[in-house]
Amino acid sequence: MMRRFRTAVEMTARESARNRTACALALLLPLLFNGLAWLTTSERIVVIQLASVSLEPDIEVPARWQAMVFMALIAIGFMSAFFAVTLVQAHGRTNRRLVVCGYRPAELILSKLLVLGVSVVGMSLYCLAIITRFFTPEHPVKVLAGLMLIGYVYGCYGLLIGALWRRELESTFSVILLTTIDVGWLQQPVFYAEAEHQAFIRGLPAYWPVQVATVGAFTDHRVMTSTLGALAYGAILLLASVAVFWLQVRRATPATSLVGETP
Amino acid sequence: MREPSVPLAARRHSVAPAPSSRLTSTDYTERRRAKWKYSVHWLTKDPWLNTPYVWRDSMTIPALVEGRGITKRYGRTTVLNNVDISISPGQIVGIVGENGSGKSTLLEILAGILAPTRGSVQRRASIGYCPQGTLVFDALTVDENLRYFGAGVGLCGSRLEARASQLLTALALERQRTRIVAQMSGGSKQKLNLIVALLDDPDLQLLDEPCSGLDWETYVSFWVLANRARDEGKSVVIVSHLIQERVNFDVVLTLRNGEVVT
Numbered sequence: 282m283m284r285r286f287r288t289a290v291e292m293t294a295r296e297s298a299r300n301r302t303a304c305a306l307a308l309l310l311p312l313l314f315n316g317l318a319w320l321t322t323s324e325r326i327v328v329i330q331l332a333s334v335s336l337e338p339d340i341e342v343p344a345r346w347q348a349m350v351f352m353a354l355i356a357i358g359f360m361s362a363f364f365a366v367t368l369v370q371a372h373g374r375t376n377r378r379l380v381v382c383g384y385r386p387a388e389l390i391l392s393k394l395l396v397l398g399v400s401v402v403g404m405s406l407y408c409l410a411i412i413t414r415f416f417t418p419e420h421p422v423k424v425l426a427g428l429m430l431i432g433y434v435y436g437c438y439g440l441l442i443g444a445l446w447r448r449e450l451e452s453t454f455s456v457i458l459l460t461t462i463d464v465g466w467l468q469q470p471v472f473y474a475e476a477e478h479q480a481f482i483r484g485l486p487a488y489w490p491v492q493v494a495t496v497g498a499f500t501d502h503r504v505m506t507s508t509l510g511a512l513a514y515g516a517i518l519l520l521a522s523v524a525v526f527w528l529q530v531r532r533a534t535p536a537t538s539l540v541g542e543t544p
Numbered sequence: 545m546r547e548p549s550v551p552l553a554a555r556r557h558s559v560a561p562a563p564s565s566r567l568t569s570t571d572y573t574e575r576r577r578a579k580w581k582y583s584v585h586w587l588t589k590d591p592w593l594n595t596p597y598v599w600r601d602s603m604t605i606p607a608l609v610e611g612r613g614i615t616k617r618y619g620r621t622t623v624l625n626n627v628d629i630s631i632s633p634g635q636i637v638g639i640v641g642e643n644g645s646g647k648s649t650l651l652e653i654l655a656g657i658l659a660p661t662r663g664s665v666q667r668r669a670s671i672g673y674c675p676q677g678t679l680v681f682d683a684l685t686v687d688e689n690l691r692y693f694g695a696g697v698g699l700c701g702s703r704l705e706a707r708a709s710q711l712l713t714a715l716a717l718e719r720q721r722t723r724i725v726a727q728m729s730g731g732s733k734q735k736l737n738l739i740v741a742l743l744d745d746p747d748l749q750l751l752d753e754p755c756s757g758l759d760w761e762t763y764v765s766f767w768v769l770a771n772r773a774r775d776e777g778k779s780v781v782i783v784s785h786l787i788q789e790r791v792n793f794d795v796v797l798t799l800r801n802g803e804v805v806t
Binding site: 382 | 655677679695
């Protein structure tokens with residue numbers, strides 16, 4: 282079992298690393314996003330509201346700093362979701378053949394998650410390095426945790442979408458729609474400060490990771506609750522994706538067995 | 545291009561199942577015992593008839609896979625209707641028919657990839673399945689693909705190397721071991737597709753149009769491999785729409801509109 286898992290991880294990693302264009306874009310996009318944020322924002326002070334910090338509802342931060350953190354979150358959210366979709370969807374029928382050969386669906390999807398996890402850690406470190414070129418967050422480790430958590434949650438969401446939809450168009454719509462609305466708009470602390478029905482925003486996938494990153498960047502508050510919330514949210518998405526993937530690629534009937542009559 | 549040294553027809557052992565269904569179990573056992581010293585393998589060769597072993601109603605040797613009343617429906621469309629099939633050890637079985645007659649669906653049901661809407665399938669053998677399209681990882685090399693699929697069937701290290709070398713040599717893919725699959729020709733991809741199915745030397749090979757895109761020499765090599773597998777007591781089920789391939793089959797199952805007509 283461990284040999285199968287190790288081989289699946291190795292081959293998934295090799296396959297992903299051979300997509301040179303995607304690797305180059307993974308380096309280029311965060312730089313582009315943060316570069317645009319730096320160019321298009323001013324040094325003026327904005328008032329933001331952090332939903333997970335009830336004792337200090339309004340925080341004043343430079344707009345540019347806030348935009349830099351937010352752009353890093355958007356970049357990692359987008360990239361991890363699309364990467365996860367591709368990992369699952371690009372070889373749907375080949376994955377099924379692997380299952381016929383003896384792999385377990387859980388081994389395959391966990392191998393993809395592991396490769397995704399390593400990529401997310403790499404992307405998060407890279408984004409943090411870019412951010413710290415422009416300003417020093419209060420707690421860089423918490424910002425890093427927030428970046429990794431958004432990659433984890435949206436990576437699991439991507440795995441679910443990739444398993445759920447068999448075609449690229451539906452997956453692309455699903456990923457773009459949620460990431461644009463959730464990470465790109467509703468979780469923006471400036472927007473959140475004046476938003477109606479804030480409970481709805483707190484139920485979206487990016488809520489906990491954004492709280493971890495923003496709280497860590499601009500305050501001294503604890504982020505344990507938000508971290509656990511993000512981990513739990515991602516775990517639910519992961520379980521759902523494993524279930525859907527299993528349904529998609531499992532053998533219809535056991536390898537050696539008697540299949541009963543189906544009415 | 546080099547012609548095969550032995551014509552295909554000459555290598556064939558039989559066209560149809562041996563005409564011995566009138567034999568009783570006792571007759572058969574006595575004759576088999578008497579001729580035992582001539583037999584290569586009691587599962588693969590019928591020593592009395594000197595033909596590949598064919599399962600008979602009176603014998604106790606079970607079929608490798610047996611399907612009864614297989615019906616498959618997609619909505620209101622019936623793809624297969626009440627199909628019975630039994631694959632015995634030491635047979636090359638051809639499933640032929642027009643496009644859309646249900647050949648590939650039947651093979652997928654036998655392989656356990658699809659579940660029948662109604663009917664039963666009983667399997668008593670390890671199965672190697674070669675799908676119609678090339679289902680391998682394009683961004684990996686031939687060797688990496690073999691390692692990936694090999695781990696699934698429990699092959700690794702020297703055992704994998706030995707088996708992979710044997711198949712790669714037989715199907716003339718040895719020199720492309722380190723090439724990325726995406727950079728290979730369609731025929732070479734099909735060879736890899738086939739090799740993956742044969743990797744663990746399964747008792748039952750379910751091959752969906754395995755020869756599509758193969759060059760003549762590889763085509764001949766494929767039939768050498770298939771005949772060798774049959775001689776070793778394994779069975780090969782081949783989906784084909786090529787009329788000229790029918791002469792290579794021991795048993796031909798013709799499907800028309802989802803029903804067996806022969």
